Amino acid sequence: MITRPNITPAYLPYAQPYEHEQTPPSPRPVIQYIDSELPKVVSKAMKALVESRAPIFARGTSLVRPVIIQQPQNSTLDGVAILVSFNKIALVEMLTEIIEWQRWDGRINDFKKIACPTVVAETILSRAGDWPFPQIKTVASAPTLRPDGTVISAKGFDTETGILFVSDRKWPPIPIEPTFGDAKASFNILRDLISTFPFVSEADHAATMSMLLTAIVRPALTSAPMFGVTAPTPGTGKSKLVDIAAILATGQPASVLSAPREEAEMQKQIGAMLMQGESFLTIDNIEHPLRSEFLCQVLTQSNVTVRVLGESRAMKLPTGATFCATGNSLRFAGDLTRRVVLICLDACTERPENRVFDNDVVKVALERRVELVNAGLTVLRAFVTQRAKKVKPPLGxxxxxxxLVRSAVTWLGGIDPLSSSDTVRDLDPERERTSAALQALPTDRTWTTSEISKIISRDTERHADFREHEVLSEALAEMLDRNGHLNTIRFGHFLKKHAGRIIDGRRISNRGKNRANVALWTIEKINSNITQ
Structure with missing residues (x-):
């Protein structure tokens, strides 16, 4: 069943929605429609929507309304709150419900009641960027923090953050100034929840704690890294661990996406989920190194532009969602590696799915969601009020x-959630290929791409027992054609892309051009204590 959420007043305006089954407020505002006064009529209509506190919000360059997808009565899951874009018909319906429309009828020599003219709704929709409606960032189904550390605990729309808090649950208050002891006790409640998972190290435990806390406060953060959960064997509990974080954030298991190799398909999937205000997304069962320029943008930018499916227009949308990725022997590639917090699980058994546990941890998370969310908020609130030490330097x-999150986990647990960041980079296949090339290319002189091509070609023509540059050929294998000759154009692009980047104590350096105006390159050895 799909209903409009029952939102009570919080930070005005836009707090009390109009329900279909209710009688409209009496008297309704009256607007007399005159064709020649369309701009004035449209402005009056939008003003009436504002004053009636209708459930209508701006989200980027689209108008949306909150909708709750209710669960069956015997379900332990919470209702799912999503944002639905207004089309012309839906807006005509709302305008007709809230406003009494009249048009002059010469036959009766008086005004008569009519439905809202379609052109009014069309004109409102066309005024993108010039609406009096507030910008909504996301829908939260649990209390969360504002950027200043205060708690959003009242249900309704918070004008300071653009967060709409909708929930049928009763949420007890969070302590205003929790002590270190309060924070430690709450931290241990969350630790106990995930105690049965086979973490490889304490760093993975700390990374998981940061994932749980991030899920709770993600609506208030400008950006947050992706959490990657990996294991060597299927059935280790990767999806269950992600579902726990999703339940804290939404009251539901995680919304799951596939992992397409095509960038365009990745944009479509993620863009569609962002449009409806999803606050927790998982790219599940990834079988190839994950890389995506669009996903990099979503993780680091507060807003991204996505194309509306089936339409020739784009929308600018907030990115306030928690992103996770799961896979066996999960790997990330390219710029995504520095945007990932890695969590490693290993049950050290051939059939981990056959393990037996006393409790279903996902069910426990559903039943104790209020307690667990409050525990997470207590941890973060205590970190703010106690003015605890932040980890330096912060993650770029x-x-x-x-x-906030990383520093709070380190404050209470002693382990940095980013302790596995080197592992993420080391597993990057792109970095592996680049490192191999830097190790194989000449370091004692300058050279051109054509010279390297000639070295490989001459070596290819020799008998296998007499080849001297097989290591170089293997390092540049992806840039060789079927005959084993180097594609100098691709090789040149590779050198330009990675010039200046230090990997394993070496970097590609451009040394200008020779007399024939051809670029000269070399490999520089850098002091080993210099990091990337």
Whole structure:
């Protein structure tokens, strides 16, 4: 069943929606429609929507309304709150419900009641960027924090953050100034919840704690890294661990996406989920190294532009969702590696799915959701009020997350959630290929792409027993054609892309051009204590 959420007043305006089955407020505002006064009529209509506190919000360049998808009565899951874009018909319906429309009828020599003219709704929709309606960032189904550390606990729309808090549950208050002891006790409640998972190290435990806390406060953060959960064997509990975080955030298991190799398909999937205000997304069962320029943008930017499916227009949308990825021997590639917090599980058994546990941890998370969310908020609230020490330096592009979530976990657990960041980079296949090339290319002189091509070609023509540059050929294998000759154009692009990047103590350096105006390159050895 799908219903409009029952939103009570919080931070005005836009707190009390109009329900279909209710009688409209009496008297309704009256607007007399005159064709020649369309701009004035449209402005009056939008003003009436504002004053009636209709459930209508701006989200980027689209108008949306909150909708709750109710669960069966015997379900332990919470209702799912999503944002639905207004089309012309839906807006005509709302305008007709809230406003009494009249048009002059010469036959009766008086005004008569009519439905809202379609052109009014069309004109409102066309005024993108010029609406009096507030911008909504996301829908939260649990209390969360504002950027200043205060708690959003009242249900309704919070004008300061653009967060709409909708929930049928009763949420007890969070302590205003929790002590270190309160924080430690709450931290241990969350630790106990995930105690049965086979973490490889304490760093993985800390990374999981940061995932749980991030899920709770993600609506208030400008950006947050992706959480990657990996294991060597299927059935280790990767999806269950992600579902626990999703339940804390939404009251539901995680919304799951596939992992397409095509960038365009990745944009479509993620864009569609962002449009409806999903606050927790998982890319599940990834079988190839995950890389995506669009996903990099979503993780680091507060807003992204997505194309509306089936239409020739784009929308600018907030990115306030928690992103996770799961897979066996999960790997990330390219720029995504620095945007990932890795969690490693290993049950050290051939059939981990046959293990027996006393409790279903996902069911426990559903039953104790209120307690667990409050525990997470108590941890973060205590970190703010106690003015605890922040981890330095903060993680680039994720400073807010690092100064709050990462630092709070380190404060109470002693382990940095980013302790596995080197592992993510080491598993990057792109980095592996680049490192191999830097190790194989000449370091004692300058050279051109054509010279390297000639070296490989001459070596290919020799008998296998007399080849001297097989290591170089293998390192540049992806740039060789079927005959074993180097594609100098691709090789040149590779050199330009990675020039200046230090990997394993070496970097590609451009040394200008020779007399024939051809680029000269070399490999520089860098002091080993210099990091990337």
């Amino acid at each position: 592009s994720f400073e807010e997350w690092s100064n």
